[in-house]
Amino acid sequence: GAGVSQSPRYKVAKRGQDVALRCDPISGHVSLFWYQQALGQGPEFLTYFQNEAQLDKSGLPSDRFFAERPEGSVSTLKIQRTQQEDSAVYLCASSLRVAGANVLTFGAGSRLTVL
Amino acid sequence: AQKVTQAQTEISVVEKEDVTLDCVYETRDTTYYLFWYKQPPSGELVFLIRRNSFDEQNEISGRYSWNFQKSTSSFNFTITASQVVDSAVYFCALATYNTDKLIFGTGTRLQVFP
Numbered sequence: 001g002a003g004v005s006q007s008p009r010y011k012v013a014k015r016g017q018d019v020a021l022r023c024d025p026i027s028g029h030v031s032l033f034w035y036q037q038a039l040g041q042g043p044e045f046l047t048y049f050q051n052e053a054q055l056d057k058s059g060l061p062s063d064r065f066f067a068e069r070p071e072g073s074v075s076t077l078k079i080q081r082t083q084q085e086d087s088a089v090y091l092c093a094s095s096l097r098v099a100g101a102n103v104l105t106f107g108a109g110s111r112l113t114v115l
Numbered sequence: 116a117q118k119v120t121q122a123q124t125e126i127s128v129v130e131k132e133d134v135t136l137d138c139v140y141e142t143r144d145t146t147y148y149l150f151w152y153k154q155p156p157s158g159e160l161v162f163l164i165r166r167n168s169f170d171e172q173n174e175i176s177g178r179y180s181w182n183f184q185k186s187t188s189s190f191n192f193t194i195t196a197s198q199v200v201d202s203a204v205y206f207c208a209l210a211t212y213n214t215d216k217l218i219f220g221t222g223t224r225l226q227v228f229p
Binding site: 041042103105109 | 119121148150157160161165206208210214215216217218220222
């Protein structure tokens with residue numbers, strides 16, 4: 001597609017529910033990132049994929065967070081047993097992998113509210 | 116440790132005023148990249164500029180200009196003759212060479228009033 005597509009745009013979950021957030025990166029983009037943006041804060045890195053390989057998951061806040069990109073394109077971020085502190089906007093970004101720091105193209109985000 | 120500081124939480128100006136958004140960064144790496152992104156109310160982060168650590172030349176793009184000074188670890192962003200459409204949250208970010216992982220500041224909310 002023309003841009004990075006994320007779904008759902010809005011998700012309300014009751015505490016304890018599992019949620020799955022989907023990211024469709026730009027076609028051909030090798031790198032895919034997930035960021036978490038709390039209200040009034042800057043995005044914070046969660047995890048990074050190069051094709052289907054998850055090369056960095058140092059930002060995942062707990063083992064309740066899990067991300068996958070099985071075929072090197074679409075990615076899913078799963079949060080198990082959601083808690084109120086998980087409420088945030090989850091941003092996905094993709095980039096071509098060439099030398100030097102690439103420009104990331106971001107999606108519009110998935111806003112998660114945990115009640 | 117790497118860090119980006121945007122000390123200005125919110126700035127309000129009247130249309131046609133010039134405004135400068137400050138960004139100070141910390142890194143021990145000699146090769147790194149600095150970015151500015153704009154986040155309008157729709158939520159999508161929009162890329163504005165990328166500069167590498169070896170290029171300290173200031174850059175101008177229309178009403179936007181950027182002042183990169185390694186001596187003060189700053190990468191400030193100026194909007195000349197601001198417009199209502201410039202209203203957004205602006206983020207400064209840092210990435211080291213050979214990684215796309217961005218370290219963001221906390222952002223500056225700019226409100227431009229007619």
